[in-house]
């Protein structure tokens with residue numbers, strides 16, 4: 001296993017080798033087996049490449065084709081066999097490299113051709129990842145699949161900022177919501193969300209002022225602690241803390257780059273004492289703007305700098321480079 005540099009350590013971890021033969025029979029599948037002609041929806045974790053699971057790494061190393069998302073870390077692409085085909089299928093607001101139907105068709109076609117296909121998704125495939133839709137398409141097409149859950153940004157990014165999403169004294173339940181409500185989709189039930197002890201908002205940087213405004217309008221105290229964590233679990237992690245009433249303005253003042261996770265609730269305050277991730281830069285409530293620790297605000301990082309379709313075959317070197325542009329400082 002050669003995923004290096006996780007959690008800012010620069011170390012190399014040892015993980016069991018891939019292409020394992022069937023060894024242990026579990027319910028529903030044979031543990032350790034990696035089948036040709038099947039699709040594996042693998043959670044890549046939120047950024048730090050060491051947060052992929054052992055099973056995820058196992059199937060990645062046995063893959064013939066990797067169809068990967070914008071937030072998958074480049075170090076993980078290097079774990080696929082040299083000859084594996086790497087296909088970029090990233091999406092960013094307003095620009096989809098491949099439409100969802102094209103991605104579904106691609107997965108089905110490659111699997112029917114006999115390939116072991118890994119669909120590598122940021123975080124967990126079933127948390128705002130359209131993994132459910134891809135499974136439906138695969139099931140309809142009769143293509144076997146396996147879901148390898150991942151470490152979701154909704155929990156891991158707060159954790160890397162020292163914020164537990166539940167705490168017996170500060171928050172007994174949490175909800176994960178998207179701050180991005182587009183198209184014809186109905187918006188969330190704001191009055192229900194305003195009553196949740198802890199809210200974790202994904203995809204919400206642009207809409208943060210509106211999200212905060214709505215929560216306050218539906219009864220949440222504007223003094224509720226809040227934090228926004230940018231580029232979580234990476235060497236460029238930044239956490240801005242404040243209150244529901246101040247957090248949007250504070251995030252904008254330091255030009256916080258996406259992706260971000262926003263945490264609203266008393267637990268958000270705990271990061272100030274439970275911070276443990278050394279590379280993190282923190283902009284606490286009360287500081288006028290960018291902390292002296294890191295000087296003037298940087299221009300927003302370009303996480304989605306490359307948008308070219310990568311349907312090229314056998315180009316193992318270039319695909320990680322495209323992804324590296326998205327994660328500017330490797331962990």
Ligand SMILES: C[S@@+](CC[C@H](N)C(=O)[O-])C[C@H]1O[C@@H](n2cnc3c(N)ncnc32)[C@H](O)[C@@H]1O
Nearest residue numbers: 047123124127129152153202203231232259260
């Ligand atoms: C399309 S959703 C996918 C979530 C993913 N399936 C998961 O379980 O983490 C992408 C959102 O996850 C959050 N996110 C993912 N990685 C992140 C990171 N390293 N730091 C902060 N937020 C992150 C951001 O809110 C981003 O807009």
